[in-house]
Amino acid sequence: xxxxxxxxxxRVIAILLILVILIGPLVGVVLWSFAERWYWPSPIPQDFGxxxxxxxxxxxxxxxxxxxxxxxxIITVGFSLALAIPAAYGFARYRIPxxxxxxxxxxxxxxxxxxxxxxxxxSTFSKIGLGGNMWGIILAHTMASLVFxxxxxxxxFKAIPVELExxxxxxGASRFRTFLTITLPLAVPGLIASSIFVFLWSMGEFxxxxxxxxxxxxxxxxxxxxxxxxxNLQIASAIAILLIIPSIIFMVxxxxxxxxxxxxxLGG
Amino acid sequence: xGIPSYLPGWDPHLLGNIRGDSxxxxxKSTVGFLLILPALTILAVLYIYPLVRxxxxxxxxxxxxxxxxxxxxxxxLYLKDILYTLFITAITVGITFVISIIIxxxxxxxxxxxxxxxxxxxxxxxxxxxxxxxxxxxxPHGTLNSLLTRLLGMKELPGLSGSWVGLVxxxxxxxxPFSTLIILGAFRALDDSYIEAAINLGSSKWKVIKDIMIPxxxxxxMVALVLTFVRTISSLTIPxxxxxxxxxxxxxxxxxxxxxxxDWGVANALxxxxxxxxxxxxxxxxxxxxxxxxxxxx
Numbered sequence: 276x277x278x279x280x281x282x283x284x285x286r287v288i289a290i291l292l293i294l295v296i297l298i299g300p301l302v303g304v305v306l307w308s309f310a311e312r313w314y315w316p317s318p319i320p321q322d323f324g325x326x327x328x329x330x331x332x333x334x335x336x337x338x339x340x341x342x343x344x345x346x347x348x349i350i351t352v353g354f355s356l357a358l359a360i361p362a363a364y365g366f367a368r369y370r371i372p373x374x375x376x377x378x379x380x381x382x383x384x385x386x387x388x389x390x391x392x393x394x395x396x397x398s399t400f401s402k403i404g405l406g407g408n409m410w411g412i413i414l415a416h417t418m419a420s421l422v423f424x425x426x427x428x429x430x431x432f433k434a435i436p437v438e439l440e441x442x443x444x445x446x447g448a449s450r451f452r453t454f455l456t457i458t459l460p461l462a463v464p465g466l467i468a469s470s471i472f473v474f475l476w477s478m479g480e481f482x483x484x485x486x487x488x489x490x491x492x493x494x495x496x497x498x499x500x501x502x503x504x505x506x507n508l509q510i511a512s513a514i515a516i517l518l519i520i521p522s523i524i525f526m527v528x529x530x531x532x533x534x535x536x537x538x539x540x541l542g543g
Numbered sequence: 544x545g546i547p548s549y550l551p552g553w554d555p556h557l558l559g560n561i562r563g564d565s566x567x568x569x570x571k572s573t574v575g576f577l578l579i580l581p582a583l584t585i586l587a588v589l590y591i592y593p594l595v596r597x598x599x600x601x602x603x604x605x606x607x608x609x610x611x612x613x614x615x616x617x618x619x620l621y622l623k624d625i626l627y628t629l630f631i632t633a634i635t636v637g638i639t640f641v642i643s644i645i646i647x648x649x650x651x652x653x654x655x656x657x658x659x660x661x662x663x664x665x666x667x668x669x670x671x672x673x674x675x676x677x678x679x680x681x682x683p684h685g686t687l688n689s690l691l692t693r694l695l696g697m698k699e700l701p702g703l704s705g706s707w708v709g710l711v712x713x714x715x716x717x718x719x720p721f722s723t724l725i726i727l728g729a730f731r732a733l734d735d736s737y738i739e740a741a742i743n744l745g746s747s748k749w750k751v752i753k754d755i756m757i758p759x760x761x762x763x764x765m766v767a768l769v770l771t772f773v774r775t776i777s778s779l780t781i782p783x784x785x786x787x788x789x790x791x792x793x794x795x796x797x798x799x800x801x802x803x804x805x806d807w808g809v810a811n812a813l814x815x816x817x818x819x820x821x822x823x824x825x826x827x828x829x830x831x832x833x834x835x836x837x838x839x840x841x
Binding site for chain 1: 572582585590661665669675677679716770801
């Protein structure tokens with residue numbers, strides 16, 4: 276097929292435009308994270324260097340906040356799975372009255388204004404010693420991210436043919452053994468996908484972490500916010516990049532789980 | 544082979560012949576309920592309770608007396624901000640809709656892997672980071688203006704961060720991939736025969752989009768628009784980082800009310816107003832879906 280030059284030019288312009296619109300906003304973040312000196316009107320930093328990256332990985336405050344975020348996210352994934360696996364099995368295999376309404380209830384924290392919930396949770400938590408505390412944030416994250424795990428795992432269990440369980444039961448396996456050796460191993464891809472959603476959501480979450488944790492503990496997002504508002508753009512940008520990288524890697528891995536209803540909650 | 548459980552006609556009685564499975568109907572639903580109970584408890588304690596509490600606090604004084612003072616204060620201080628919030632949200636939804644339709648239509652007719660992957664880029668980036676990136680990108684001497692001033696040969700251009708235009712740009716950037724994902728999915732699910740028939744009869748592509756594709760996918764488009772609306776109006780971090788100092792979106796007002804004044808009453812009254820706006824939209828949406836279903840039957 277011959278391309279006429281007019282069409283090629285148009286295509287190139289379109290590609291450049293898409294790149295400027297979609298990559299453009301991220302370019303500044305990358306440049307800033309390597310900028311040791313950057314004064315206007317230079318379009319790029321006068322001095323590039325790794326000074327701020329070294330700070331991120333050595334300075335106590337930044338490193339601590341990233342480790343705190345990781346800890347919170349990993350424990351949240353654990354809690355979320357522990358609650359979601361039985362719940363999802365219940366939804367998939369038993370007749371639950373009001374099933375649809377209950378499933379929508381799990382979506383509520385992500386599809387209804389969230390800020391007032393977290394403000395009130397923070398003020399309740401501060402009265403019972405969970406304010407300024409990692410566990411307070413973990414509880415809030417577990418609650419709000421339940422929808423990802425419950426919905427994805429329910430869909431996964433529903434897709435596993437019930438006959439496989441019947442065969443095992445007919446051969447004499449107990450209910451629990453059947454679940455453990457037949458159903459659960461088949462559900463692993465869905466469990467991984469839901470864990471990724473919960474993990475990403477927790478890592479990028481700001482509001483709950485800010486209101487519940489402040490001012491005693493700072494997650495990576497809260498520190499990034501403080502740094503960005505205080506015009507400490509290098510540190511803010513370095514943290515931002517660290518938070519974006521897993522998002523983009525995972526997005527490629529779980530492409531087939533990219534369903535709108537799960538993503539609605541991402542971003543915060 | 545029995546009927547797979549995910550089909551609507553599935554009946555738990557089909558499991559009745561399993562050996563040792565002597566549970567009756569009532570026991571079965573009890574077991575099912577017990578399985579979902581832990582997750583429901585978390586939701587009740589950590590979601591429903593704060594939700595109810597926010598409404599209760601908005602109607603009480605610090606001493607616990609019933610009052611409407613918080614709402615009076617909201618209307619005295621924040622009426623403009625409420626209108627501004629609705630304005631920003633409406634514009635965001637409108638522009639997001641137009642761009643999503645354009646991208647979805649293009650990708651429905653033509654395969655272009657580059658655009659198909661690129662448009663999804665913002666999907667997974669946390670809003671807070673988008674806010675930070677846009678602050679840098681749209682600043683008066685930011686990356687965008689560095690590029691534009693050189694392309695256009697101008698010395699100075701005004702910055703867009705800290706203005707409502709920058710705020711809308713950021714919202715659209717973040718919301719479009721998501722609504723495109725829904726609308727494109729619906730467009731792709733449309734049978735080719737409808738579209739080909741119309742084109743064979745001489746309709747332009749624009750007419751096919753306007754008169755066939757959009758009407759046939761109205762329910763999905765509504766979902767995309769409603770979710771865009773709710774996500775925009777509930778966002779705290781983006782207006783906090785990109786928006787102007789005044790007027791503010793009500794989420795930012797809530798945060799300031801709590802952080803600077805420790806004024807939970809007014810903050811929660813603002814929260815309840817955001818519930819009411821979203822509920823109003825939800826009612827409209829449900830009515831629309833009912834009419835849509837009724838229409839299909841007729």
